[in-house]
Amino acid sequence: MNPTDAGSPVPTLDDVARRAGVSKSTASRALSRPDLVAPATIARVHDAAVGLGFEPSRVARALAHGRTGLIALVVPTLENSFFTPIINGAQARAAEAGAQLTVAVHGADDHAALARLARQVDGFLITAPRGDDDTLRAACRLVPTVLIDREVPGLPSVSADVAHAFGEVIGHLAAAGHRRIAYLGGPHGSWQSLRRSEAVHRAALGRSELTVLGPVPATFTAGVESAGAVVDSGATAVVPYATSVALGLMSALERRGVSVPGDVLISAERAVLDALGMRRAPAIDVDGERLGRVAAGQLVERIERRGGGEGAATRLPVAVRLPAG
Template sequence: MSGAGRSSTLADVALLAGVSKATASRVLSRPELVAPETAARVLSAAQKLGFVPNRAARQLARGRTGVVAVVVPTLDNAFFTPIIAGAQAAAGEADLQLTVSVHPLAGVDELTAFERLSHQVDGFIVVAPRGPDDVVRAAIAHKPTVLVDREVTGASSVVADTATAFGSLVSRFVDDGRSRIAYLGGPDGSWQNLQRTAAVVEAARGRAELIVLGPYPATFEAGVRAAAEVIASGVDVVVPYATAIGLGLMFVLRGRSPEGATGRGPGGPSPVIISSERMVVDALGLEGVPAIDVDGEHLGRVAASRLVAAIASGAPPESTPLRLAVPVRWPAGL
């Protein structure tokens, strides 16, 4: 029994429950391996003594750290923030600590640092939109990993199917009589940008003129820079790769003319429509502007759940890509 002024120990719990210290430890770490009546005695003793097992020690006893990492290429892109939040929520529910690390995985020179990190965690959730396939494969070879918004053959991944949503958006614009459409492409080498570009090109093929501009980084400043090209192109619809690019473009065009969704194009009376996400459309009170909504928090939560299941089972994560549908909200009367 623990003495006055002294915290209870595992040995105290074992003594009160009438079991060995090893059995008490097993109950507190892997209760499914112990007879139910024995587990009940140990847990009752722990409760009476106010014993709180050391979480880190418990994880280490299993050969684990109790930590998983979310790896992102940069902290400048707001798209990654809800992914991190969702992953953290799911990891917390599994009693795992989540850490965030920045690794673009753009080249083999990053692999040494990534391998160092792998010794400190039980697994990875990796967002690597621009890393070459061979570099990504080498990086994730050390620990269970789930990729987010990226597919690499043989690796587990959870992907927001934005390509289908972008294609549907362009197709609907064409159905509504829009004949000149611009797509503002994302960062050079981005896996998602390749998917979205292919989808919008296919949706417009033989039906409307599609102008692909870029590549652009996913920033507000890039949208500001893109404005001159958009104005010169005379398009009446713009589909930007990322919300930040669209906001920069909106800023410039609304400064030129407050009318319409973002201002008027030089070639006719129709306002230039710039698709965005629902939160932006609602906040700015834009009318007739379609919205593409990516639930980043859900994306991160699903990826973390896949990783947690793999760590618990000791088996590699399911390698079949999981594609999450992305809704497109189309306002009435457009």
């Protein structure tokens, strides 16, 4: 009876070897390292495997090529929801390549932890908004690595061009007549926060009075605690660093009797604004899943060709909704 018939055992490498008339080790080499086996033998083993419905283990194939089949996505924290869609996208792309994604919570400056992790995986996807350049270069020398939402000259990276989107929003608000605009900046030392700050300053120059508040962490609480400073600034529009900050700010302003979006217009993600019925506010949408997918795809390619640390920066466009009027 054919081993693949219903109710029969799953075919093994031993079954393939017996049908092909070769040893188990030869069958294994024919499937995983065909460059070491004679063409006629490869053909017999292949035909036997197809006839039995045998599929080599992904892990076994990876190990045969000196790999673990694992990719590590390194994040500084799991408290920031920004990383969730990135993880989802990277996991989906890794699975398509026959790899398994594992998530590790480490600071980029914890080189000892990254060195231990490097011995267990084939490559890193590193999100390090505040790691210094030299630290990240050291991490990239451990295994093939792609940075996510962070750029270091000479290192491969994929980031969302949020700074450009923030500049668009500030320009739109100024054109709409907002003469006092507040920008709630992100965490101290954040690469993205620095780029966004530069972009909003350029966009507001000569058009509106810009008040920069912060730095603040990307949390709801930070938004609540910023309400007093926003009111004191006299701003009629606010562009927060993150949606979690925007939600905290909205809540605190409403409790103070400040109408949102009547008295103050606050930018956030499209889905959040639409759910709150605030379609007059500009929306900035970072496609985190795409960010994760593209970065993981680049890492898979680097692992396949055993790429080193050198690489280019890829910036993905960010969707912006600018309401009329």
